[in-house]
Amino acid sequence: MTAMADTWALAAPIGLLAELTHRCPLGCPYCSNPLALEGREDELDTATWKRVFNEAAQLGVMQVHLSGGEPGVRRDLVEITASARAAGLYTNLITSAVGITTRTMRELWEAGLDHVQVSIQDSDAVSSDHIAGYRGAFQRKHALASEVVRLGLPLTINAVVHRANITRIGEMVDLAIALKAKRIEIAHVQYYGWALKNRAALMPTRDQVDHAIAQLEDLRRVHRGRIVIDAVLPDYYARFPKPCVGGWGRRSLNVTPSGRVLPCHAAESIPGLEFWNVRNHSLGEIWTSSPAFNAFRGTAFLPEPCASCERRETDFGGCRCQAFALTGDARATDPVCHLSPHHGLVVELTAFLEDKPYSYRRM
Amino acid sequence: MIAPDAKPRLPRGVRLTHNTAHGGWVLLAPERLFKADTIAAEILKRCTGELTFAAIVDDLAKTFTAPRERISADAANLLNGLIEKKLLEL
Numbered sequence: 297m298t299a300m301a302d303t304w305a306l307a308a309p310i311g312l313l314a315e316l317t318h319r320c321p322l323g324c325p326y327c328s329n330p331l332a333l334e335g336r337e338d339e340l341d342t343a344t345w346k347r348v349f350n351e352a353a354q355l356g357v358m359q360v361h362l363s364g365g366e367p368g369v370r371r372d373l374v375e376i377t378a379s380a381r382a383a384g385l386y387t388n389l390i391t392s393a394v395g396i397t398t399r400t401m402r403e404l405w406e407a408g409l410d411h412v413q414v415s416i417q418d419s420d421a422v423s424s425d426h427i428a429g430y431r432g433a434f435q436r437k438h439a440l441a442s443e444v445v446r447l448g449l450p451l452t453i454n455a456v457v458h459r460a461n462i463t464r465i466g467e468m469v470d471l472a473i474a475l476k477a478k479r480i481e482i483a484h485v486q487y488y489g490w491a492l493k494n495r496a497a498l499m500p501t502r503d504q505v506d507h508a509i510a511q512l513e514d515l516r517r518v519h520r521g522r523i524v525i526d527a528v529l530p531d532y533y534a535r536f537p538k539p540c541v542g543g544w545g546r547r548s549l550n551v552t553p554s555g556r557v558l559p560c561h562a563a564e565s566i567p568g569l570e571f572w573n574v575r576n577h578s579l580g581e582i583w584t585s586s587p588a589f590n591a592f593r594g595t596a597f598l599p600e601p602c603a604s605c606e607r608r609e610t611d612f613g614g615c616r617c618q619a620f621a622l623t624g625d626a627r628a629t630d631p632v633c634h635l636s637p638h639h640g641l642v643v644e645l646t647a648f649l650e651d652k653p654y655s656y657r658r659m
Numbered sequence: 660m661i662a663p664d665a666k667p668r669l670p671r672g673v674r675l676t677h678n679t680a681h682g683g684w685v686l687l688a689p690e691r692l693f694k695a696d697t698i699a700a701e702i703l704k705r706c707t708g709e710l711t712f713a714a715i716v717d718d719l720a721k722t723f724t725a726p727r728e729r730i731s732a733d734a735a736n737l738l739n740g741l742i743e744k745k746l747l748e749l
Contacts, residue, residue, distance in 0.1 A: 308680035310692070356680025358687060386674065386687040411672045411689040450672035450689050450745075478745040479689060524745055 306593075308356025309583060311548040312385075313363055313561065314345065316376065318553050320366040321394045323429030323656035324417065326456060326491035326498055329365065330564050333659050338554040342372045344574060346379040348551060351579035353383040357549070360385045365553070368395030374403045381408035388413060390454075393440035394433050401440060405447045412444045413452040413481075418460070419467035427460060429656040441475040452479040458498040459649070462508055469515050473523050480523055482512065484530035488562040488617055490657045496650040505533050532646050536607065537614025537630035544592040544616060549583065557582045559589055562617040566626045592616050597627050601635045661712045661735045665749040668708030673746045675703045688746050702734050706747065712738075 318333040340348075349360060360380045367373055368391055380387045388411045389404065396404075401412075414437055418424040421434040428434075444451045453472035457465060465482060472480040484505070485491050485498050500508070509529065516525050531538050541548055541560040550558040555574040558564060564571070570587040583589060591597075595608045602613040613619075614630020622631045622645075623638045631638040661667070669675065674687045675695065684700035686693040695703060701722070705715045716734060720727040741747035 310681070356678065358676070358678055358681070358685060358692060359690075361690075384676075386676075386692075388690060410674070410687070413690070448671050450670065452689055481690075521743055 306584060307546065309352075309547055309549055310357065311359045311361065312348075312352045312357045313361045313548065313550040314348070314376075314380075315363055315365065315550065315552050315561070316345070316367045316370050316373070317365040319369045319659065320364055320392065320657075321369075321430055322366070322392050322433060323658055324427060324456070324490075325429075325494040325654035325656055326458060326485045327657040328486070328489060328491070328561055329657065330489050330562070331493065332564075333365075334553045335659070339370075340551075340553065340555045340574070342375050342379075344555065345376050346383075348555075348574050348579060349380045349383040349385055351574075352549075353385055355580050355583060358386055359388060361388045361390055363390040366392050366395050368392075368400070374400065374407050377404055377409055378407035381410075386410050391415070391440070392428070392433065393437040394430065396440055398439065398443040401443045402447065405449060409449065411450050411452065413454050414441050414444070415454045415456065416468065416471065417456065419464050419471045420461075423461065427654075429654070438475065441477070445476040450479070451475065451477040452481060453477045454481045454483055456483050456485060457500075457508065458485045459500045459504070460498075462500045462504050465508055465511060466515060469519065469523065469525065473519070477523060479526065481526045481528065482508075483528040484508075486528070486530075487532070488565065488621070490655070492621060494654055495645070496648055497652050497654055499532065499646065499649055500530070501649065502533055502646065505530055531615075531618075531632045532642055534632060535634045537611050537618075537632045539611040540615035540617070540630075543612045545583075545589040546593070546612075549579070557586065557588075559592075560617065563588065565617050566620045592626070599627060599629065601633075601637075602629050605635070661738055661749070663711060663713035665712045666708050666710065667706040667712060667715070667738055668748055669703065669706055669746070670748050675700065686746070688744075698733065699737055702737055706738070 317339055318329050377387055387409050389409055390413045393414045416437055417427040424434040425431050441451055455468040469480055487495050512527055545559045550561050556571045569591055572582045572586040598613045602608050616626045619628040619630050620626035622641050629636040631642050672689055676685055676687055678685050684695040686695050716731045719730045738747055
């Protein structure tokens with residue numbers, strides 16, 4: 297890979313996604329973890345995470361997202377959280393709520409945790425547990441969410457939307473309000489990894505998506521001042537691609553359970569990229585010099601139609617992982633863009649939807 | 660408008676911080692952040708839950724020798740925006 301950072305000023309990153317583990321009791325078929333999951337024996341220890349957080353803060357990172365897998369399966373989660381807070385970082389816990397007891401939540405509160413995001417799979421208990429592949433998960437989410445609120449921590453509900461629940465977005469917002477969340481994220485599934493494997497069973501129809509987007513405006517108006525509704529829109533039906541992670545190597549870093557540092561969580565799906573590991577390099581060295589981070593920085597690598605497009609500094613040609621997954625070339629224009637010569641691939645894919653059993657995410 | 664005796668405060672999970680790498684004051688909030696200019700930072704620094712809105716405006720007017728009405732309007736505008744986003748409590 298050739299470094300492309302020559303004409304581009306390197307800014308400081310803002311966020312760090314810390315994937316503390318890939319272990320998770322749930323089996324959601326749209327999991328954003330890679331198909332090849334990293335095992336417990338390869339996970340970074342507490343002291344290394346502590347060093348990573350200190351280096352991140354020195355680099356300019358302000359927010360750390362403690363995620364997984366399910367971060368609650370790490371026995372040192374409280375210590376890890378305390379070390380992130382001590383480094384001066386804003387700490388956000390992203391959890392399924394399964395595996396975190398109310399007692400652990402109290403300890404996390406004492407450790408200085410700033411915010412909790414709890415995922416829900418549906419507003420309906422039976423459907424929710426079916427999607428998660430875990431009986432009883434729905435109930436546990438209620439218990440943990442109420443403890444989060446009781447402790448005075450801000451709660452966000454993350455509702456992942458796909459064909460099986462897209463007709464219940466209003467009910468999911470009602471549930472988030474009942475749980476006293478300050479914020480809900482309506483996150484349409486992004487098709488990478490496990491979600492790409494299950495795409496035909498997950499993807500909603502165009503009509504469903506159009507209706508969901510229109511409904512969002514109504515919901516925001518009705519619930520104004522009561523709950524903040526944020527949305528991650530599905531890109532397969534969009535005209536332009538999304539500026540993935542705000543531009544490659546531009547705003548954020550992702551550290552995998554074993555310490556590999558990625559520009560985005562799906563980056564390992566692109567073959568030929570050389571990722572550096574926090575076991576061998578400081579985070580600062582990785583940010584400025586790791587070949588993977590420099591591979592697609594800036595816009596100089598982009599072919600036409602991006603090269604002469606006025607949107608190239610807005611969306612950076614879209615998502616590199618999606619470009620590779622659909623066209624076989626990670627430098628190509630994201631085929632979601634209607635100007636891409638490969639846009640027909642996306643149109644073809646969206647025409648093929650099939651109700652078949654999920655391939656659950658398992659280790 | 661904000662009542663003169665209301666005591667604005669940043670709730671848990673919303674913090675004002677100074678970040679050298681990003682060149683200034685930043686309001687950190689759940690899964691987002693906002694750059695705060697000097698004036699906004701001076702207003703937010705005083706939102707501790709101890710001072711009333713009237714006292715905050717008085718203090719700012721004195722510190723920056725600016726018209727009280729204008730400061731009151733600017734501060735109310737900033738704080739109301741944050742209240743709607745659930746990032747400030749009264």
